Amino acid sequence: MATLRRSMLFVPGNNPALVKDAQIYGSDSIIFDLEDSVAPAEKDAARLLVWSSLRSTDYGRVEKVVRVNGIDTPWFREDVEAMVRAGIEVIRLPKTEGPADIARLEELVGALERTAGRPSGSVRLMAALEGPLAILNAYEIATSSKRLVAIALSAEDFVTSMRTTRSSEGVELAEARGRIVLAARAAGVMAIDTVFTDVADSEGFLREARLAKQLGFDGKSVITPAQIPLLHGVFAPTKEELRRARRVIAAAAEAKVRGLGVISLDGKMIDRPIIDRAQGLVDLARASGMRVEDKE
Amino acid sequence: MKAKDGGGRTLPETIAGFGKVAAFAGAWASAANRGAPRKLLSAGRPSKLLGSIDEAIRRSGLESGMTVSFHHHFREGDLVVNLVMDAIARAGIRDLTIAPSSLTNVHAPLVEHCRRGVIKRIYTSGLRGELAEQVSRGLLEAPVVIHSHGGRSRAIREGTIRPDVAFLGVPSCDRAGNARGWSGESACGSLGYAMVDARHACSVVLLTDFLEDYPAIPASIGQELVDWVVQVDRVGDPAGISKGATRLPKDPRELLIARRAVQAIDAAGVIRDGFSFQTGSGGSSLAAVRFLRELMLERGVKASFALGGITSQTARMLEEGLVGALLDVQSFDSDAARSLAANSRHYEIDATCYADPHAAGCAVDQLDVVVLSALEIDMAFNVNVITGSDGVIRGASGGHSDTAAGSGLAVVVAPLVRGRTASVVDRVETIVTPGESVDLVVTDYGLAVNPRRADLAAALRKGGLEVLEIGELREIAERITGVPEPVEHGNRIVGVVEYRDGTVIDLIRDVRA
Amino acid sequence: MEIIKTGVAGTLESCDASVSVEEHGLLELVIESADSRFAPRVREAALAALAELGVRAARVTVREKSALDCTIRARVMTACLRAAGLEKAPWEALK
Numbered sequence: 001m002a003t004l005r006r007s008m009l010f011v012p013g014n015n016p017a018l019v020k021d022a023q024i025y026g027s028d029s030i031i032f033d034l035e036d037s038v039a040p041a042e043k044d045a046a047r048l049l050v051w052s053s054l055r056s057t058d059y060g061r062v063e064k065v066v067r068v069n070g071i072d073t074p075w076f077r078e079d080v081e082a083m084v085r086a087g088i089e090v091i092r093l094p095k096t097e098g099p100a101d102i103a104r105l106e107e108l109v110g111a112l113e114r115t116a117g118r119p120s121g122s123v124r125l126m127a128a129l130e131g132p133l134a135i136l137n138a139y140e141i142a143t144s145s146k147r148l149v150a151i152a153l154s155a156e157d158f159v160t161s162m163r164t165t166r167s168s169e170g171v172e173l174a175e176a177r178g179r180i181v182l183a184a185r186a187a188g189v190m191a192i193d194t195v196f197t198d199v200a201d202s203e204g205f206l207r208e209a210r211l212a213k214q215l216g217f218d219g220k221s222v223i224t225p226a227q228i229p230l231l232h233g234v235f236a237p238t239k240e241e242l243r244r245a246r247r248v249i250a251a252a253a254e255a256k257v258r259g260l261g262v263i264s265l266d267g268k269m270i271d272r273p274i275i276d277r278a279q280g281l282v283d284l285a286r287a288s289g290m291r292v293e294d295k296e
Numbered sequence: 297m298k299a300k301d302g303g304g305r306t307l308p309e310t311i312a313g314f315g316k317v318a319a320f321a322g323a324w325a326s327a328a329n330r331g332a333p334r335k336l337l338s339a340g341r342p343s344k345l346l347g348s349i350d351e352a353i354r355r356s357g358l359e360s361g362m363t364v365s366f367h368h369h370f371r372e373g374d375l376v377v378n379l380v381m382d383a384i385a386r387a388g389i390r391d392l393t394i395a396p397s398s399l400t401n402v403h404a405p406l407v408e409h410c411r412r413g414v415i416k417r418i419y420t421s422g423l424r425g426e427l428a429e430q431v432s433r434g435l436l437e438a439p440v441v442i443h444s445h446g447g448r449s450r451a452i453r454e455g456t457i458r459p460d461v462a463f464l465g466v467p468s469c470d471r472a473g474n475a476r477g478w479s480g481e482s483a484c485g486s487l488g489y490a491m492v493d494a495r496h497a498c499s500v501v502l503l504t505d506f507l508e509d510y511p512a513i514p515a516s517i518g519q520e521l522v523d524w525v526v527q528v529d530r531v532g533d534p535a536g537i538s539k540g541a542t543r544l545p546k547d548p549r550e551l552l553i554a555r556r557a558v559q560a561i562d563a564a565g566v567i568r569d570g571f572s573f574q575t576g577s578g579g580s581s582l583a584a585v586r587f588l589r590e591l592m593l594e595r596g597v598k599a600s601f602a603l604g605g606i607t608s609q610t611a612r613m614l615e616e617g618l619v620g621a622l623l624d625v626q627s628f629d630s631d632a633a634r635s636l637a638a639n640s641r642h643y644e645i646d647a648t649c650y651a652d653p654h655a656a657g658c659a660v661d662q663l664d665v666v667v668l669s670a671l672e673i674d675m676a677f678n679v680n681v682i683t684g685s686d687g688v689i690r691g692a693s694g695g696h697s698d699t700a701a702g703s704g705l706a707v708v709v710a711p712l713v714r715g716r717t718a719s720v721v722d723r724v725e726t727i728v729t730p731g732e733s734v735d736l737v738v739t740d741y742g743l744a745v746n747p748r749r750a751d752l753a754a755a756l757r758k759g760g761l762e763v764l765e766i767g768e769l770r771e772i773a774e775r776i777t778g779v780p781e782p783v784e785h786g787n788r789i790v791g792v793v794e795y796r797d798g799t800v801i802d803l804i805r806d807v808r809a
Numbered sequence: 810m811e812i813i814k815t816g817v818a819g820t821l822e823s824c825d826a827s828v829s830v831e832e833h834g835l836l837e838l839v840i841e842s843a844d845s846r847f848a849p850r851v852r853e854a855a856l857a858a859l860a861e862l863g864v865r866a867a868r869v870t871v872r873e874k875s876a877l878d879c880t881i882r883a884r885v886m887t888a889c890l891r892a893a894g895l896e897k898a899p900w901e902a903l904k
Binding site: 024225226289290291 | 548549551740
């Protein structure tokens, strides 16, 4: 099954009550945060806490991501070293401005993989785009490394740089979102939408999540577990989509049994990409808690 | 044949076809002994009002060695138990058995009365705080007897608990003793537990801080059951009785458990038109009401009734037409109390009607599903809601075993680990509800179905839910917490836990550490 | 690892531990546990963390509120590194 990143849950890195079992909420990924949620004086404490938890906690099937401190901070190298050694799966680099930033991170990660005895290339990267220059460099960033699996919009700093504020309609983010999705699709990586910070406003969150899905984003970062089921609901396929996908798969299976080279459904030809997409949709339906095996 | 004096007439001692004649002997001559052991101390007096609790104690006929009862509708705001026990101690009465429907943190002053021999035995559903701590360490010679709400009604009706005097705080009543719970400063809503005491105690003293004009009808406790009425400054502290509306939990963990519980109940096929439910007062079971409501709205499903401790959430569902009726033995917040006063489909029921296992039918038997909290659940699905993992009493039996036994689907919800304490364990400290009554355990790490309910496990799996073995949950918990040192118990029995039918289901031994 | 000053780390929030490490001639460890039944586990976790860092002489106080072993370990290590005046952890030596 393909990796899903519908929901990436931020967890403050210096809070043991939250770090200890953030996987229970069923997000696709957990992002242990060493950056904005941790005060400068506690950077060392948060790093050790996340390191220690990763060493001894079974986080199950959830993808383990860390947001390290920015490349120009005094904590960056130590963060990356601790996390690579702790067995992190993905490092999210904040404030990525261009491909050179990813190259620096990649070099450090590669060296650490060797000293820590981890398979080469096992640590994946993710870039958070937080400023106008980063957005303009989106495609270059998205294609800067084989390790890179996703680019993400981080809107709070972005709107400040753009001398505007966030609105419920999100017009100020329209261009950035469009460019990120375009770049991600062109580069073959995932596109992750920004957080929605008003935790009490579930209607507003749903509106924004539907917009992100419609634009083509693969998922969203979230800051509270309550947003996870809402998000998965938005990203779930419709029953009609699921029905159609299952018919495609059934037609392909039947063609295989009968040794047919050409697969058709309702008089139309079906090619490999359509079948792959149908399988992906069935997987997504299953992950969304839909009944996939039901007979029609 | 000896003639007898009637109202000035001469009457025969017996009449053929009628039997023995008890001749009229004055309007109040026989009242004191009628319906013994019920004492009608105040019969015929125009007013039952007494000036003080001390006087009420004197006039109630209370003596050393007797049994007094109370209710816990004022919860953490109760002032009555302490006021009355202080007055009893002042009167020099000793060796009492006290039988409150439950006790809370505010009853810590009872420790002193136990030490001085005023209190000899305790029957209660629950015990918390300092009193619970001291009882757990051997405060009393006789073990405290823990009963369920249904079990208490049974014990009182069958005479195992025989209150000589019931001291019942009521939010309002009139001079004749017509009392109700939904008006006055100390409004608490239903008086469901107190109604049992009023009917079966040998004498009944009401305490109130709000005297209404006669007749205060409809009444929860009718004047025909009441001997004396005492007006006091306050019977309860509103802040401790209830909050305006029970706040829905915001803790994501509790919400997660609640959401999962409702998903499971749905997969079990329970949520259909006309179904009925009860939820406990713990965080996750309260939150379950929210998700249940959302699902019912989405599906257009209506419940026939909701039972038990009623909160603002269930009262709202009644108003919305999502629930046909509320059967309320205890109102958990003032919204629920207001609803009881205002909504004709919100019914007050007593503990007998609620859960008495030896009554000719009780409401818990009509339940489709109940969601209950737990301190511990073990490999046999036994549930502990009375002692902490350190062996100290800190909870209440309440309606747990009653509703678990009565309902079609008994769901127990708990976080797998609290602090560093596992909730799913090899063996619970104390059994309150037997595993045979528990169908489903839902935690933040997943859910487990009682092997007795293979049908349920199959239904949940078909609904796309992952079903774990209870042993898997225990292993996950132990991996997280590590193995604690065992609790050091002594040999003294400090508590006897009764099942709802009066049989003994477990014992609580003293703790040493 | 040599302790040269007092280092503290952590909080008294639920699931956390507050650890202080001071200069001392011997290794002295004081545990204040929210649940005494886990005090031996807390002691083991703290001693293991001290051994891993090679701290042989210090007065260490661990006050914990139902913290898990991994949290005890992290807080003890943070306090030690602070008390040793080190900015970088000896990652290659840690398990």
